[in-house]
Amino acid sequence: xxxxPWLSFKSRTAVRTDTQARIEFEVTHPFHPWxxxxxxxxxxxxxxxxDRVMFYDADGRLRSLLASWTDVAAPDVFIEIAAGRSFVxxxxxxxxxxxxxxxxxxxxx
Numbered sequence: 001x002x003x004x005p006w007l008s009f010k011s012r013t014a015v016r017t018d019t020q021a022r023i024e025f026e027v028t029h030p031f032h033p034w035x036x037x038x039x040x041x042x043x044x045x046x047x048x049x050x051d052r053v054m055f056y057d058a059d060g061r062l063r064s065l066l067a068s069w070t071d072v073a074a075p076d077v078f079i080e081i082a083a084g085r086s087f088v089x090x091x092x093x094x095x096x097x098x099x100x101x102x103x104x105x106x107x108x109x
Contacts, residue, residue, distance in 0.1 A: 025053060029069035039063075044072060 023041040027034040039055040044067060046052070051067040067073040078089055 023072075025055075025070045025072045027065065027069060028071050029066075032065075032069060034065075041072065 024038050025041050026036065026038050029035060039057070042054045042056060042062065044051070044053050047064060051073065052064045053067050053070055053072050054062060054064050057063050068076070
């Protein structure tokens, strides 16, 4: 079989060249086992409809985390203001209430 140099299975977005700045990030999610650990960012992209960071762990495996679980993402204003006093956003409560109401109606409640 002839070589096909135009076919490459290697992701070009995951390769860092020497001209790119080395970007490190910290896992900030309060319950994640890697909280406080720093990693070198390989790439950041939308995967599965979510903003995710890609990086290599200590064993050299490519890993992925939600960007919002790291210091790469902009600080969440609600979390900053709530300062641990509220675990649920008002918008999420309203959505939950609407969902419960819809379920009750569909079950004759």
